[in-house]
């Protein structure tokens with residue numbers, strides 16, 4: 001394989017991994033051989049879903065707010081994960097998340113989900129076009145990277161309002177994308 005093809009393949013793989021989300025298969029093992037302990041996604045890939053220059057949702061008047069609760073499916077050792085999420089709609093959608101009690105240095109993905117936390121732990125991902133692409137901008141995703149203290153915060157935006165179609169947000173470890181760690185109802 002020539003170098004250009006290899007680079008393209010790497011790009012495709014990265015994209016596939018990013019897109020896996022909580023509905024993905026076990027694509028998270030596709031790049032096996034990555035350094036031990038590191039998530040399969042580089043933090044840059046995960047954080048690329050964010051909009052760090054946006055006004056955080058908690059600074060937008062009228063934003064909905066929800067507290068995260070640890071789900072039964074969370075990995076052992078997750079009992080202390082806590083935090084809040086905010087959902088603002090003002091022509092578009094802004095979502096901000098603050099979490100503590102995470103594994104220092106670990107990366108996580110959060111998605112708006114289509115059901116409340118009490119219904120199948122948030123049910124499927126919220127989608128503007130149901131059955132459409134499982135990635136932004138048809139879904140609302142954000143990436144989180146825990147600092148040395150286990151804290152993480154992030155904001156993401158979408159050009160469209162989700163309306164009342166996204167009652168919850170679920171956080172997943174990027175190395176266990178099918179796992180549901182915490183959920184917050186807005």
Ligand SMILES: [Cu+2]
Nearest residue numbers: 022110111170
């Ligand atoms: Cu999700």
